[in-house]
Amino acid sequence: MIFDVGYLLLIAALVLSMYGVLAGFWGGWKDHQRLIASSFHTVHAVVALVTAAALILWYALLFDHFEVIYVWNHSERALSTFYKIAALWGGQAGSLLFWVLILCGFSVVVVVQNRNRHRYIMPYVNGVLLASAAFFLLLLVAAANPFARVAFVPEDGQGLDPLLQNYWMVIHPVMLYLGYVGLVVPFAFAIGALMSKRLDNSWVRTVRRWTLIPWMFLSAGILMGSQWAYMELGWGGYWAWDPVENASFLPWLTATAFLHSIIIQEQRGILKVWNVVLIFSTYFLVILGTFTTRSGIIESVHAFALSDVGSYFLVFLTLILVGFLYLLFTRLPLLRDEQQIDSVRSREAAFLANNWLFSGIAFATLWGTFFPMFSELLTGAKISVAAPFFNAVNGPLFLLLVILMGVGPLLGWRETSPAMMRKQFTAPLIAGAVIGVLAFFWGRNAYAAAGLAVCAFAAATIVQEYARGLRARRSTTGEGYFVAMGNLWRRNGRRYGGYLVHLGIVLMGVAIVGNEFYQQSTHVTLARGESTEIAGFRVEYLGLESMIRPNREEISANITLYDANSGRRLGEVSPMRNVYFKAPDRPTSEVGLRMTPVQDVYVLINGWEDSGATATFTIYINPLTMWLWLGGVLLVIGTVICTLPNPTPRRTPVYESVAYAAGDD
Amino acid sequence: MVNSDLMSVLLPLFAVLLAAGLAIAWVVRPLHSAQAPAPPPVDDRLAALQARKEAVLTAIRELDFDHKTGKLTEEDFARHDARLRRQAIALLQQIEQVAPAASMDEDALEAEIAQRRKQLDTVTDDASHDATGSNS
Numbered sequence: 001m002i003f004d005v006g007y008l009l010l011i012a013a014l015v016l017s018m019y020g021v022l023a024g025f026w027g028g029w030k031d032h033q034r035l036i037a038s039s040f041h042t043v044h045a046v047v048a049l050v051t052a053a054a055l056i057l058w059y060a061l062l063f064d065h066f067e068v069i070y071v072w073n074h075s076e077r078a079l080s081t082f083y084k085i086a087a088l089w090g091g092q093a094g095s096l097l098f099w100v101l102i103l104c105g106f107s108v109v110v111v112v113q114n115r116n117r118h119r120y121i122m123p124y125v126n127g128v129l130l131a132s133a134a135f136f137l138l139l140l141v142a143a144a145n146p147f148a149r150v151a152f153v154p155e156d157g158q159g160l161d162p163l164l165q166n167y168w169m170v171i172h173p174v175m176l177y178l179g180y181v182g183l184v185v186p187f188a189f190a191i192g193a194l195m196s197k198r199l200d201n202s203w204v205r206t207v208r209r210w211t212l213i214p215w216m217f218l219s220a221g222i223l224m225g226s227q228w229a230y231m232e233l234g235w236g237g238y239w240a241w242d243p244v245e246n247a248s249f250l251p252w253l254t255a256t257a258f259l260h261s262i263i264i265q266e267q268r269g270i271l272k273v274w275n276v277v278l279i280f281s282t283y284f285l286v287i288l289g290t291f292t293t294r295s296g297i298i299e300s301v302h303a304f305a306l307s308d309v310g311s312y313f314l315v316f317l318t319l320i321l322v323g324f325l326y327l328l329f330t331r332l333p334l335l336r337d338e339q340q341i342d343s344v345r346s347r348e349a350a351f352l353a354n355n356w357l358f359s360g361i362a363f364a365t366l367w368g369t370f371f372p373m374f375s376e377l378l379t380g381a382k383i384s385v386a387a388p389f390f391n392a393v394n395g396p397l398f399l400l401l402v403i404l405m406g407v408g409p410l411l412g413w414r415e416t417s418p419a420m421m422r423k424q425f426t427a428p429l430i431a432g433a434v435i436g437v438l439a440f441f442w443g444r445n446a447y448a449a450a451g452l453a454v455c456a457f458a459a460a461t462i463v464q465e466y467a468r469g470l471r472a473r474r475s476t477t478g479e480g481y482f483v484a485m486g487n488l489w490r491r492n493g494r495r496y497g498g499y500l501v502h503l504g505i506v507l508m509g510v511a512i513v514g515n516e517f518y519q520q521s522t523h524v525t526l527a528r529g530e531s532t533e534i535a536g537f538r539v540e541y542l543g544l545e546s547m548i549r550p551n552r553e554e555i556s557a558n559i560t561l562y563d564a565n566s567g568r569r570l571g572e573v574s575p576m577r578n579v580y581f582k583a584p585d586r587p588t589s590e591v592g593l594r595m596t597p598v599q600d601v602y603v604l605i606n607g608w609e610d611s612g613a614t615a616t617f618t619i620y621i622n623p624l625t626m627w628l629w630l631g632g633v634l635l636v637i638g639t640v641i642c643t644l645p646n647p648t649p650r651r652t653p654v655y656e657s658v659a660y661a662a663g664d665d
Numbered sequence: 666m667v668n669s670d671l672m673s674v675l676l677p678l679f680a681v682l683l684a685a686g687l688a689i690a691w692v693v694r695p696l697h698s699a700q701a702p703a704p705p706p707v708d709d710r711l712a713a714l715q716a717r718k719e720a721v722l723t724a725i726r727e728l729d730f731d732h733k734t735g736k737l738t739e740e741d742f743a744r745h746d747a748r749l750r751r752q753a754i755a756l757l758q759q760i761e762q763v764a765p766a767a768s769m770d771e772d773a774l775e776a777e778i779a780q781r782r783k784q785l786d787t788v789t790d791d792a793s794h795d796a797t798g799s800n801s
Contacts, residue, residue: 001673001677002677002680004677004681005677005680005681005684008677008681008685009681009684009685012681012684012685012688016688016689016692019692020692033702034695034696034698034702035695035696036702037695037702038692038693038694038695038696040695041691041692041694041695042692044691045688045689045691045692046688048684048688049684049685049688052684198713200712200713200716200717201713201716201717201719201720202712202713202716205716205719266720266723267720267723267724267727268724269720410736411736412728412731412732412736412737412741413724413727413728413731413745414728414741414745415741416736416737416741417737417738417741419738420735420736420737420738423735424735424736465734468734468735469734472733472734492730495730
């Protein structure tokens with residue numbers, strides 16, 4: 001059977017990847033060119049084998065081969081093709097295969113791009129990439145075979161988890177995995193640099209871009225997950241500090257810190273130890289996050305896949321921790337800083353402070369996430385810390401981070417004189433103060449006003465930076481505003497793309513302040529034709545409608561929104577309940593949403609009686625939420641601009657070859 | 666019936682053997698080739714020096730940009746700029762010792778600094794002329 005082929009291909013890929021690890025490490029150590037070349041070839045071979053295995057599982061899903069247990073458990077005949085394709089990552093074994101598939105995709109790009117670069121580092125990079133692939137292939141072969149079959153052919157499958165049958169839940173894991181798995185690449189380069197003892201700036205340059213791209217995917221994935229939670233889980237918010245949310249957030253925090261501190265290393269030759277620790281932490285947290293999701297060790301709404309892969313993860317995590325610590329301590333003499341920070345009034349000092357804050361947030365989040373497990377281990381009782389803990393600890397730290405986000409760009413490298421600081425800070429501080437005062441008088445909430453003031457300060461610094469950059473460029477070149485803006489992005493994308501990312505984060509901060517401090521809600525039961533008022537809106541319930549879809553019944557409430565003061569009709573929303581035929585005891589909610597820049601009207605149907613004669617609703621007014629998603633879009637655009645290659649000056653062939661070898665990309 | 670069962674076993678086996686065989690052949694190919702693959706032509710020390718030079722050039726560019734956008738006083742700019750230029754020249758001399766063909770002379774370095782500044786955006790050509798004067 002073809003599914004046996006799939007399983008055997010995975011075994012072949014596992015064996016070859018284990019060989020490739022040895023070939024890469026041994027070849028790199030002995031500078032054995034044949035073995036090194038073989039390790040490159042091994043990456044290609046493993047990619048081909050894993051891709052073939054994934055295609056076979058997709059074939060099983062698309063053509064309803066329910067004798068494959070994975071297909072039986074995660075698909076059904078009535079499932080749309082879209083969700084059948086997505087079912088590959090809807091369950092444990094499939095998602096592990098998807099993990100390896102993405103890793104293979106990244107690996108092949110890395111080896112093709114760097115075949116003739118980083119001569120001494122690349123063999124180890126191959127080794128690390130293949131070791132990561134081998135671990136996940138081992139899981140697939142030994143503990144989570146996606147091609148396992150039953151002795152009979154079931155007539156139909158049990159269907160995809162109803163919660164996963166949502167557009168965002170299809171794209172969100174893909175983005176998250178692209179981010180997670182992509183972060184293996186910088187780790188591989190860091191280990192390669194440590195093992196080969198080539199710790200100069202050349203690997204740093206390559207790794208920066210290889211961190212930015214996965215970071216962008218991870219950011220987009222986290223935001224899409226938030227959008228899914230907002231629309232699907234129906235509790236009025238988008239972030240609950242759920243363990244699996246935290247699992248994706250933790251590597252994001254350390255990767256973000258790394259993206260800042262690597263600039264200092266590149267510019268000043270300092271923080272070398274810190275940077276390798278950060279990139280290791282990111283990789284460790286990626287594996288830990290996958291472990292958290294896959295092992296079910298911490299209860300979570302997301303932990304839909306429980307199995308016995310946990311022990312494998314624990315062994316792997318221990319191995320990489322011990323291996324990294326050994327490497328780090330043996331290479332410490334090579335990681336001495338070339339310079340030191342000259343002044344606290346410098347950009348590098350601001351970046352360093354930013355790193356402390358990111359690390360503090362990561363530690364608090366890690367502690368809060370795993371506290372239930374520790375408490376159970378030590379006391380026998382599982383004690384969970386909930387959102388208030390995370391908000392209380394991380395909220396102020398995030399506020400400080402946004403302040404630093406404003407401060408950093410205003411400082412120059414090395415040292416900024418007090419006079420220059422006054423010149424730089426005056427306008428942004430005034431903007432922050434004005435917005436803070438206005439917000440306080442409008443909302444009468446000091447915390448919210450402080451939050452908005454800080455966001456305004458950071459936004460003003462970005463606007464000021466853009467204004468000065470544009471002015472300087474226009475005065476030099478005489479370009480129009482649009483051309484000058486385009487050239488700022490094209491020629492200094494790293495700086496100006498970074499500012500856009502910062503602006504995206506500021507917009508998210510504004511949305512978070514709006515939701516945290518100004519959210520209103522009500523819980524009401526309405527008869528048909530009856531209405532209720534909240535935050536200047538009148539919400540009128542008109543009745544229920546039912547519609548049969550191939551695999552579910554959709555029951556939606558018709559609701560009309562009016563301006564409570566003027567009586568003007570604003571539109572309609574339709575909160576919905578989906579009852580899946582394969583899982584009638586697990587209905588899902590789809591919120592009715594009217595989104596505007598000022599606020600969202602978010603309506604959830606809780607239940608009904610007498611065929612909809614009365615229905616119970618929870619209504620939230622979520623101020624400024626739209627800015628969260630717009631901020632996310634800006635973040636992605638900014639990151640893309642950051643990764644654009646700079647137009648480089650023409651070079652002599654010799655110079656070019658040397659720069660090429662040095663990793664100047 | 667027996668044939669059909671046999672085929673259902675043999676066909677997948679054949680497919681796997683073929684795929685695995687091709688993969689293994691590709692993997693071991695470099696081990697058996699008549700001539701060992703040539704390593705990428707890289708002088709390790711030279712590459713490190715070039716990387717450091719690139720970092721210093723980037724630092725000069727960033728410093729200049731900070732100056733143009735009002736983050737540095739003239740004195741601070743002149744002091745840091747001179748220091749970075751000295752570093753760049755020292756690196757260039759080291760590169761010249763390691764690989765004369767790969768190095769550029771000071772004029773070429775200044776030209777590159779000027780070009781990078783120009784490409785960045787805000788920079789005028791004055792900087793490179795001044796710098797050439799100060800370093801020559």
